[in-house]
Amino acid sequence: MYLDNAASTPMDPRVVDVITDHFKNTYGNASSLHRMGQVAHQVMEDSRQIVADLINANKEDIYFTSSGTESDNIAITGVALKCKKKGNHIITTSIEHHAIKKTCLELEKQGFDITFLSVDEYGQISLDELEKAITDRTVLISVMFANNEIGTIQPIKKIGEIAKRYDVIFHTDAVQAFGKVAIDVKNMNIDLLSASSHKLYGPKGVGLLYIRNNGERIGWSKVVQPIMYGGSHEKKMRPSTENVPGIAGFAKAVEIAKEEMHKEAKRLTKLRDKIIKSVLESIDGSYLNGHPTKRLPNNVSLGFKCVDGEALLVSLNMEDIGASTGSACTSTSKSPSHVLLAIGRTPEEATGSLRVTLGKFTTNDEIDYFLETLPIVIEQIRSMPPLDSWFCCGNRVQI
Numbered sequence: 001m002y003l004d005n006a007a008s009t010p011m012d013p014r015v016v017d018v019i020t021d022h023f024k025n026t027y028g029n030a031s032s033l034h035r036m037g038q039v040a041h042q043v044m045e046d047s048r049q050i051v052a053d054l055i056n057a058n059k060e061d062i063y064f065t066s067s068g069t070e071s072d073n074i075a076i077t078g079v080a081l082k083c084k085k086k087g088n089h090i091i092t093t094s095i096e097h098h099a100i101k102k103t104c105l106e107l108e109k110q111g112f113d114i115t116f117l118s119v120d121e122y123g124q125i126s127l128d129e130l131e132k133a134i135t136d137r138t139v140l141i142s143v144m145f146a147n148n149e150i151g152t153i154q155p156i157k158k159i160g161e162i163a164k165r166y167d168v169i170f171h172t173d174a175v176q177a178f179g180k181v182a183i184d185v186k187n188m189n190i191d192l193l194s195a196s197s198h199k200l201y202g203p204k205g206v207g208l209l210y211i212r213n214n215g216e217r218i219g220w221s222k223v224v225q226p227i228m229y230g231g232s233h234e235k236k237m238r239p240s241t242e243n244v245p246g247i248a249g250f251a252k253a254v255e256i257a258k259e260e261m262h263k264e265a266k267r268l269t270k271l272r273d274k275i276i277k278s279v280l281e282s283i284d285g286s287y288l289n290g291h292p293t294k295r296l297p298n299n300v301s302l303g304f305k306c307v308d309g310e311a312l313l314v315s316l317n318m319e320d321i322g323a324s325t326g327s328a329c330t331s332t333s334k335s336p337s338h339v340l341l342a343i344g345r346t347p348e349e350a351t352g353s354l355r356v357t358l359g360k361f362t363t364n365d366e367i368d369y370f371l372e373t374l375p376i377v378i379e380q381i382r383s384m385p386p387l388d389s390w391f392c393c394g395n396r397v398q399i
């Protein structure tokens with residue numbers, strides 16, 4: 001049973017069909033002038049229109065990349081380098097994905113000034129604090145749309161209004177939100193946006209960066225310095241021969257999401273709330289991480305007193321349930337999640353979390369099985385003699 005859809009999703013079979021077809025037939029280089037090149041070029045442009053439509057963007061403002069991580073890197077480093085003369089101050093949050101966090105930390109080493117906004121107990125930033133942090137040296141605000149660990153959704157439209165009022169560029173890492181909740185880049189005043197195909201039933205290794213071009217203030221050549229150099233693909237913003245089958249697969253996934261996301265969001269919200277209610281009622285010492293309602297429809301992040309998150313994952317895995325302790329990127333390191341620490345959890349609590357993320361292939365029966373199994377597994381772990389590395393109620397217990 002796969003309950004780790006925030007880490008990655010299985011591809012929709014309809015996406016696999018589209019990609020397979022393009023792998024076989026659309027082999028031309030989209031920059032070539034012959035017919036095979038033109039066919040590939042057309043597939044790219046049709047795909048661009050489809051993904052633009054999902055977020056009410058203009059087609060020309062979509063740049064295909066190789067991942068959400070790459071889009072985040074181009075957005076942050078690209079703006080920092082290009083706007084250096086105007087200022088060296090960037091505002092972001094303390095709960096960003098590593099693709100943003102580590103890029104900002106690297107820029108900090110290089111002399112840029114970074115403000116990491118704190119968040120409240122639910123993982124939301126304060127708009128007041130944001131406004132107070134803006135100076136005349138601020139060139140960029142980067143706030144994630146929805147958090148990948150705890151699912152909390154930020155007040156994006158209000159952040160966009162503030163950014164516009166102070167004439168600061170606004171980027172959002174929308175990798176988790178794209179195709180799951182409604183996004184309108186124009187209405188929300190989003191200048192730059194990152195998304196990734198494999199988080200919405202598309203192939204891995206394909207992403208996009210949206211860069212608003214309103215003709216005066218924003219436009220990639222005015223505000224984003226490329227971080228790679230080569231050919232003139234993607235208007236020189238992101239050179240290298242385009243992954244046409246992958247991009248077509250991404251577009252197919254978006255087309256399906258556009259059709260199904262509202263219905264799917266309702267279904268998953270019900271399942272999500274059923275899990276939260278059932279766990280909080282049936283398991284002592286359990287609590288929810290993140291906002292009770294302003295959260296992704298598919299995200300449940302839980303904590304259990306006196307239960308090590310890793311032990312819980314191993315036990316669940318033996319029951320054929322694949323979940324996560326936090327983000328996939330931190331699951332191989334033992335250090336507590338920076339997101340859980342930022343919402344005020346203790347280091348022990350932060351290592352004892354369980355992230356369950358649902359997807360469109362998740363069924364009611366699976367959730368029933370999960371809800372039957374989880375209390376038993378928790379009980380077993382709590383009754384076992386603690387192992388060397390386990391935390392038990394604040395004490396690292398040695399055998």
Ligand SMILES: *Cc1c(COP(=O)(O)O)cnc(C)c1O
Pocket residue numbers: 006007066067068069070072097099144146147148173174175176196197198199205206207
């Ligand atoms: C997964 C994820 C990324 C990274 O996207 P990749 O395509 O896997 O590189 C960035 N930000 C968030 C919020 C994510 O969930």
